[in-house]
Amino acid sequence: MSVVARSAHAPAGASPERPVAETPPVAETLASAEALAGHLASYEQMWLIRLFEEEAERQYKAARIGGYCHLSSGQEACTVAAVGAMREHDVLITGYRCHGFALARGVPPGEVMAELFGRSDGCARGRGGSMHLLDVERGFLGGWGIVGGQLPVATGAALGLVRRGRTAAVLCEMGDGAVNIGAFHESLNLAALWQLPIVYLIVNNEYGMGTSVQRASAEPELYRRAAAFRMHGERVDGDDIDAVSEAADRLLSRARTDRVPAVLEAVTYRYRGHSVADAGLAYRSREEIDARRREDPIERLGRRLIEMGAEEAELQQARARAQEAVVEAVVFAEQSPEPALDGLAHGVYAKGSDVQFERMRPGSPFGEQELVFGGGLGR
Amino acid sequence: MSAPLASPRARQSPGRESSASQRMTYREALRLALREEMARDERVFLMGEEVGLFEGAYKVSAGLLAEFGPERVRDTPISEEGFLGAGVGAAMLGQRPVVEIMTLNFLLVAMDQVVNHAAKVRAMFGGKVGCPLVIRSPGGAGNQLTAQHSQSFEGWLAGTPGLKVLAPANPADAKGLLKAAIRDEDPVLVLENLPIYKEKGDVPLDPEHVTPIGRAAIAREGTDITLVAHSFATVRSLEVAERLAERHGVSAEVVDLRSLRPLDVQTVAESVVKTSRAVCVEEGWPSYGVTAELAARIQSACFDDLDAPVERVGMAEVPLPYAKSLELAAMPGVERIEAAVLHTLGIS
Ligand SMILES: Cc1ncc(C[n+]2csc(CCOP(=O)(O)OP(=O)(O)O)c2C)c(N)n1
Numbered sequence: 001m002s003v004v005a006r007s008a009h010a011p012a013g014a015s016p017e018r019p020v021a022e023t024p025p026v027a028e029t030l031a032s033a034e035a036l037a038g039h040l041a042s043y044e045q046m047w048l049i050r051l052f053e054e055e056a057e058r059q060y061k062a063a064r065i066g067g068y069c070h071l072s073s074g075q076e077a078c079t080v081a082a083v084g085a086m087r088e089h090d091v092l093i094t095g096y097r098c099h100g101f102a103l104a105r106g107v108p109p110g111e112v113m114a115e116l117f118g119r120s121d122g123c124a125r126g127r128g129g130s131m132h133l134l135d136v137e138r139g140f141l142g143g144w145g146i147v148g149g150q151l152p153v154a155t156g157a158a159l160g161l162v163r164r165g166r167t168a169a170v171l172c173e174m175g176d177g178a179v180n181i182g183a184f185h186e187s188l189n190l191a192a193l194w195q196l197p198i199v200y201l202i203v204n205n206e207y208g209m210g211t212s213v214q215r216a217s218a219e220p221e222l223y224r225r226a227a228a229f230r231m232h233g234e235r236v237d238g239d240d241i242d243a244v245s246e247a248a249d250r251l252l253s254r255a256r257t258d259r260v261p262a263v264l265e266a267v268t269y270r271y272r273g274h275s276v277a278d279a280g281l282a283y284r285s286r287e288e289i290d291a292r293r294r295e296d297p298i299e300r301l302g303r304r305l306i307e308m309g310a311e312e313a314e315l316q317q318a319r320a321r322a323q324e325a326v327v328e329a330v331v332f333a334e335q336s337p338e339p340a341l342d343g344l345a346h347g348v349y350a351k352g353s354d355v356q357f358e359r360m361r362p363g364s365p366f367g368e369q370e371l372v373f374g375g376g377l378g379r
Numbered sequence: 380m381s382a383p384l385a386s387p388r389a390r391q392s393p394g395r396e397s398s399a400s401q402r403m404t405y406r407e408a409l410r411l412a413l414r415e416e417m418a419r420d421e422r423v424f425l426m427g428e429e430v431g432l433f434e435g436a437y438k439v440s441a442g443l444l445a446e447f448g449p450e451r452v453r454d455t456p457i458s459e460e461g462f463l464g465a466g467v468g469a470a471m472l473g474q475r476p477v478v479e480i481m482t483l484n485f486l487l488v489a490m491d492q493v494v495n496h497a498a499k500v501r502a503m504f505g506g507k508v509g510c511p512l513v514i515r516s517p518g519g520a521g522n523q524l525t526a527q528h529s530q531s532f533e534g535w536l537a538g539t540p541g542l543k544v545l546a547p548a549n550p551a552d553a554k555g556l557l558k559a560a561i562r563d564e565d566p567v568l569v570l571e572n573l574p575i576y577k578e579k580g581d582v583p584l585d586p587e588h589v590t591p592i593g594r595a596a597i598a599r600e601g602t603d604i605t606l607v608a609h610s611f612a613t614v615r616s617l618e619v620a621e622r623l624a625e626r627h628g629v630s631a632e633v634v635d636l637r638s639l640r641p642l643d644v645q646t647v648a649e650s651v652v653k654t655s656r657a658v659c660v661e662e663g664w665p666s667y668g669v670t671a672e673l674a675a676r677i678q679s680a681c682f683d684d685l686d687a688p689v690e691r692v693g694m695a696e697v698p699l700p701y702a703k704s705l706e707l708a709a710m711p712g713v714e715r716i717e718a719a720v721l722h723t724l725g726i727s
Contacts, residue, residue, distance in 0.1 A: 066703060067523035118523070118702030129525045129701030145527040146485065147457045180456035181488065208457060210433030216456040283432055339702050344709060348697050 036308050040318055042084060042241055043305060046076035046298045047322035049100040052109060053272075055326050056099065056116060056130075060276045065116045068145075069130045069276045072100040075205055077297035078236075078266035080104050081244035082171060082201050085252050089168035091139045091161065093154040095175055096131035097203075098143030107135045109325050110332030119336035126339045127347070147208075148174065148181030151200070155187040158196035162259065169197040169255035171248075177208025179222050191261040192229040199251045200263045203238065205270035210283035223265035231261055238266030239297035241304075268297070399584045400551075406576040408550035409439050409515070412557035413477065415586045417447055420475060423561055426453040426462055427479030436481045437517065437576055463489040463514065467497045467566075470512040475561060483518035483570070484528050497566040498541030513560045517571040519611055519662055523706055526698035531663035533570050533610075534672070537639035543592060544639040546570040548613035550580035552637055555590025563592065570639075572611045572662075595643035597650065601632035604656040604720055607647055607673055609636040612660040612711065619716045627726060639669060647673065648680040655686040658719050660711060665693030690719045 053071040060069045072079060075097075083104035086092065094101045102112050107123055115122030116130050123133050134142040141157060144150035154172035161168050178184060179202060191198050202222050206213055213220045226233025232251070236243040244266055251262040269292040273280030280289070302315055349357075403411070417423045424447075425440060431454040434441040444452040455462040459480060466476040480486045486493065493514065500510040520529035537544040543565055547553040553571070560567035582588075598613060599620050606616040613635040623629035634650050636643065651657045657677050659670035670691035677689050695709035721727065 067525060067701060068528070115701075118704075124701075126702040126705070127526075127700045129523060131527075132525060132701070145525065146488070149527075177457045180458045180461075182458070182460050209429050209436070211429065211454060211456070215432075215454060282434070338704050339700070341704060341708050344695060344700070344705055345697050 032308070036305070036310060039241070039301065039305055039308065040310060040314060042080050043298070043301050043315065044318035044322050045080045045104055046301065047319045048109065048325055049073075049076045049079065049103050050298060051319075051322050051326045052099060052103060052112070052329065055330060056113075057272070057276055059113075059116065059330070065130065066118070067129050067131075068096070069116070070097040070099075070274065071272045071276065072097050072270070074271035074292070074297070075203060075238070075268045076100060077241045077301065078201075078203060078238035078244045078268050081241045082173075082248045082264070082266065085245055085248035086139075086171055087168065087252075087256070089139065089166055090252065090256075091141055091154075091157050091168065091170045092173075093141050093150050093157060093170060094143050094173035095147065095150055095178065096143050096145045097175065098133050098173075099130065101173060102133040102135065102140060102143070105135065105138050105140050107133065107138060107140065108332075109329035111135075113326075113329040113333035114336045117333040117336070118338070119333055120339045121332070121336035125347075148178040148183040150174065151178070151183045151187040152190075154200075155191050155196060155198060158191065158198035158255075158261070159194065161197055162194075167256050169199060169252050171199050171201055171252065173201045173203060175208055176202060176204040176206065176213050176222060177211070177216060178202075179225060180216055184225075185228075188226065188229045188231060188261075188263070192231045195259040196261050197255040197259050198261045199248065199255055200261070201248070202263065202265040204235075204265050204267045206267075207270060207274070207283065209274045209278070212283070221265075223263050226263035231263060233263035233265070235265040235267060238268035239295060239300060241297070241301050400581045401584055402579055403550055403582050404576065405547070405550045405553045405571075405578050405580070406437065406439050408554040408580075408582045409557055409571065410441065410443070411582065412554040412561070413440065413443060414446065416475075416558055416561045417443070417451060419586065420561075421451075422473065423475040423477060424451040424453065425477045425479065426455050426466065428455055428457055428481050430454060430479050435479070437573070439515075439571075439576075440479070459485050459489040460492055464492040464496060466512045466514075467492055467500070467510055470497075470510045470566070471500060471508055473511075475511055475513070477513040477515060477561060480514060480516035482528060482573070483516045483532065484530050486514070486516055493536070493542070493566075493568075494539050498539050500541075501565065502541060509564050510566045511564050512566040513557075513563075514566070514568045515557070515571060516568070517573045517576070519572045519574055520694070520699050521574055521706070521710060523701055523703055524699075525701045529699035529706075531610075531661070531694070533568070533639060534661070534663050534668040536568055537642075537669065537672075539640075541566070542640060543567040544570065545592065545637065546572075546610040546639055547590075547637060548572075548575065548598070548608075548610055548635050550578065550582045551588075552590050552596075552635075554582050555588050556592070556637065558589045559592050562589065567592075570610060574611055575614060578614070590637065593638050593641035593643055595637055595646040596635045597632065597646070598635040599631070599633040601630040601654065603630045603654055604658065604724060605632045605634060605647070605650040605654045606658050606660060606716070606720070607634045607636065607650075607670075607677075608660040609639060609669065610662065612662050615711070615713055615716060616660050619713050619720065622713065622717060623720060627721065629720070629724065629726075631720065636669075642672070642676070644676050644680060647677065651677055651681045652684045655684050656723050657681075657685075657689045658716065658723055659689065659691040660716055661691075661693045662711060663693055664696050665691050666696060668693060687723045687725070690723045692716050692719045 223233035431444040620631040
């Protein structure tokens, strides 16, 4: 696959608009070349996500993807920049709008598409679908479907890192709607109290289903809620890749080395409906959507790249590579076999549990045995 | 009762019953029940995520915000424990809150308010105050919504003293049971079902059409075997009964429980005494579930009349997988129900 695994996006210190004191000219040139390469890689990743989502929508409408399918078109900058600030041993945990996060973390697009197709080569072996992507090797511990349910889990992952003595941090994504669930408050308090290495990333796309932030949150500046726990909170323009990169890098670094938790609110916009099934127009106007689309984060980064000296052709090539990766992903997914039916009950319990369940068999009413052990496919 | 409880009384309902009915979907029947009850009694109000401006995640409340305004059709943030608990408190003050939980899966977040608060109010406080709260929520699986969104744990709730649990399987009962729940003095969970929302049926238009709580219905008469089910499992069982008649000349009776707590054991037992065989069907996991309860009750009430062990069919005991083929294999589909019936009848 031609797409880079992770954004090599330049850390804050090297980014051009942050003056670095007394840098010799040679180093400056190198730094800006590095920044350009990093931005180009991010640009390609953003296109990968956008084009992947558009393809997912087509495949959903062609009934090759089922269930819920939540797209993240419009949210690519904060996704790519926040994940780009992660290091190898950091852990990522997200909600259900997770295609972009998986791709940004380097999960092969084919494995993501195969998961959406419910195939055995999917990153969750066809068991999880769109909402429950994961990649343990890359430290992505899952997309989770219950709003806010991932927050205590992520907080515990940060505790796990501490107990294992790792210099690493957790990035925990949530939507703006998640800040109103009890688990948000309980988790932030624990993280602050126990000084856990975690950054809670609120992807504020302005709506939770059809409810705007204003209609759901008595304090609509969501990052301010961190103050209730004496935790650092800040808000950035989530469509500005440099702003998100700088903040995510700074906060994750502090979490890793000083065990300081933080809240980072990235303000962005969801172009599509809540899920593919929602037209997304019952609660907001076409004009609003069009106005936000004119500020497209990918185009914005494209313009920035040209300013930095990139060639138009380089941009087009990046997009073409992303497109190719999506086409390959579909082919990979199509060729992957369906999960075996007799494996229905595989993975419900750890290996070796059969012995524990053995004695449920003999006295069971007819049929129960198959139900418990998952055969259950005729007699 | 003290002052705050003396809130406006329900308007007197018109005395005469009309016999007119109209064909409508299960969803429309629920909406009609809500509209009629909100018009009848101003203490009734609806709250939940997306019930107002968005007109309901599954459009049950479409049009209600426009008709009754934001005071009585309240959109909530994603705070199930908070707003369901607010329903408990408002109910203690004599209001008639109807809380919509978008799907049954999200009720888990609010379970403490349901089981340890709403259900406890009347008994724990010596019967001095009640909690006339209605919780409406759809359960069920079958749309590839995967493990966290494909559950039917009404069995847990029906095992909780203090709660009542209703589960309509057709549009007429959807209307009648929701109205019964709203008029009841205790906390009632009305279990709806995603695949049935679009099912059509004749619904009495009479605003006094209320289905009694604690009464099962014979959804189909038969003589050879009894199928006992609720909610979507009733729909499947009826389908199986038709197949059995066509293919095997078997006459199956279908008992639609309608109410899980209180459970109409009498109707179930009378049917089993008549047919001597029973298959219990549910969408949930059968271990410790609704069918487990039924099997125990049937063997105790009908021991001398049974010609075969009570069989049960339910969801495979796995968190539901996403892949369509796996999900289908896990579901208590018509083939599995039919096979269980034939086995119980000794037909191979
Ligand atoms: C506890 C819980 N309640 C309700 C839902 C249904 N639901 C799924 S997504 C969603 C909106 C969430 O919005 P937000 O957190 O802003 O995230 P976004 O969808 O914008 O990414 C709701 C209400 C759920 N999954 N979990």
